[in-house]
Amino acid sequence: MRTDVHRTSSGLLLLIAALTLIAACALPQEVSKTPRSAVEQLLLTHAVERALANVTVPLPAGATVAVEVSGLQTDRAHVHLQREGDFGVIDAPSWDLAFVRDAVAARLGEQGYHLKPHPSEATYLVRAMVLALGTNQGNTFFGLPPIQSVLIPFSLPQITLYQEQDQLAHARLYLDIYETATGRFVRSTPWTTGNAYYNQYTVLFFFTFRTTDILQVP
Numbered sequence: 001m002r003t004d005v006h007r008t009s010s011g012l013l014l015l016i017a018a019l020t021l022i023a024a025c026a027l028p029q030e031v032s033k034t035p036r037s038a039v040e041q042l043l044l045t046h047a048v049e050r051a052l053a054n055v056t057v058p059l060p061a062g063a064t065v066a067v068e069v070s071g072l073q074t075d076r077a078h079v080h081l082q083r084e085g086d087f088g089v090i091d092a093p094s095w096d097l098a099f100v101r102d103a104v105a106a107r108l109g110e111q112g113y114h115l116k117p118h119p120s121e122a123t124y125l126v127r128a129m130v131l132a133l134g135t136n137q138g139n140t141f142f143g144l145p146p147i148q149s150v151l152i153p154f155s156l157p158q159i160t161l162y163q164e165q166d167q168l169a170h171a172r173l174y175l176d177i178y179e180t181a182t183g184r185f186v187r188s189t190p191w192t193t194g195n196a197y198y199n200q201y202t203v204l205f206f207f208t209f210r211t212t213d214i215l216q217v218p
Contacts, residue, residue, distance in 0.1 A: 050195065065113045065114070130173045134169070136170070161203075164200070170193065198214065
């Protein structure tokens with residue numbers, strides 16, 4: 001009887017040790033910190049296109065419109081400082097809002113409105129209010145992380161049983177409409193959203209695959 005109890009206790013200890021070594025780590029969504037890759041650019045452009053897919057404006061057919069855009073800066077530039085080991089982040093002008101402005105103008109052109117470069121030349125001013133435009137990324141890992149020890153003369157590589165790296169682009173905006181001659185506010189459209197995702201998976205060390213809802217991923 002004692003032998004059986006001893007074996008059961010030993011088995012439980014081994015199981016706990018194994019679960020401790022082979023640990024799962026799920027990181028919450030966070031903003032992407034890497035420079036814009038081709039995939040990230042496609043995610044953002046697809047999100048904007050989907051946000052504008054069902055946008056309509058209550059204006060007379062064939063009206064002349066000028067388009068402006070407003071929103072928070074979404075881009076960042078990284079800079080290395082002079083002292084070794086220092087790293088800083090500075091704000092940089094973003095072209096993201098210019099892309100949204102041109103996408104809104106294209107959408108209005110498809111609906112038959114005539115675009116003018118300056119508000120003084122148009123009957124209506126359409127201002128795109130960008131509430132959000134960016135990407136979040138997350139990582140879920142189950143396995144054994146790399147191990148380096150001063151007690152043994154070698155290190156162990158990462159052992160991946162399951163890993164998921166996901167990236168989600170999100171765009172949210174609405175349109176404010178004004179009469180250019182009087183400055184009278186006409187109305188706002190309901191805000192609309194668009195999303196796009198790109199996920200990469202690794203299973204059992206080296207089996208990899210991906211899922212995405214964008215076309216022709218590079």
